[in-house]
């Protein structure tokens with residue numbers, strides 16, 4: 258596995274201390290995010306979703322989708338994945354996976370303090386896999402609100418192992434994010450939703466300005482016929498579908514989320530999310546209808562599951 262072309266230095270990377278970052282968001286950010294992941298996209302009267310973008314029935318605050326938390330790593334890493342010891346071509350970066358734990362429902366505005374650490378680094382030969390953990394705290398109380406583990410798949414950046422054994426490091430229990438086994442039986446629920454051709458252009462306003470999602474030339478260099486959808490936008494569609502179909506529209510039931518990005522999505526494609534319930538866990542997979550390809554799979558762990566849901 259030893260590679261001359263890659264200059265990634267695992268020891269240097271693993272010893273890097275990440276600076277803390279402060280960030281604030283408002284209701285406007287939460288509402289813009291909700292629109293970016295398709296809330297009310299088909300029906301502006303949608304009784305399950307209007308609360309994410311509007312103070313319906315005089316509600317004091319809008320509700321916040323749990324996947325909004327997935328934006329926090331972007332805020333905690335203002336320079337992107339630019340760390341001492343990590344060498345890769347940013348144009349070949351793909352989002353591989355996202356794991357989120359929510360310790361309480363997100364409020365509609367907050368001042369946050371993010372603490373970042375390297376959770377994993379793996380040499381896959383043709384790629385490097387980097388896992389970055391962000392813990393987000395309420396600035397005033399110090400309370401831990403949520404944790405994100407972002408996995409980046411860096412094409413062409415593998416081959417940095419110094420021995421015949423591929424380098425692999427992670428500091429968390431592997432079963433926490435193990436790939437889900439999709440049940441063979443009929444899904445409990447299926448939800449179909451259309452992303453808009455302009456979906457990525459809207460979603461990027463929530464803070465991920467990677468030109469892979471907006472610039473036709475950059476998308477071609479990265480190997481795609483046109484700009485692709487942000488993985489976290491697809492995840493937002495899938496989790497929104499689960500909240501609608503399984504949680505009766507209550508986003509506060511969501512405790513943790515895993516999404517593995519298996520294939521790119523083009524904005525405008527129709528997404529079909531299939532869901533299976535296993536105890537308090539919803540296993541799901543999302544496919545692009547026209548291409549009949551699975552693009553995302555994972556689970557959503559709920560705080561409770563009762564037959565009344």
Ligand SMILES: CCCCCCC/C=C/C(=O)SCCNC(=O)CCNC(=O)[C@H](O)C(C)(C)COP(=O)(O)OP(=O)(O)OC[C@H]1O[C@@H](n2cnc3c(N)ncnc32)[C@H](O)[C@@H]1OP(=O)(O)O
Pocket residue numbers: 330331334337338350351352353354381386408409410467485486487488489517518519520521522
């Ligand atoms: C703060 C700044 C950071 C911002 C980062 C976020 C920027 C956002 C970018 C995006 O949103 S990109 C769009 C969303 N992502 C995608 O569209 C990617 C979709 N997935 C794919 O295209 C493919 O799955 C892949 C990632 C290219 C991998 O396919 P490939 O055929 O190359 O892999 P395999 O040969 O099957 O496996 C090799 C090796 O890698 C492991 N692996 C495979 N897929 C993933 C994955 N999604 N995440 C993590 N690891 C992955 C796989 O297990 C194999 O390992 P071993 O089993 O050999 O150990």
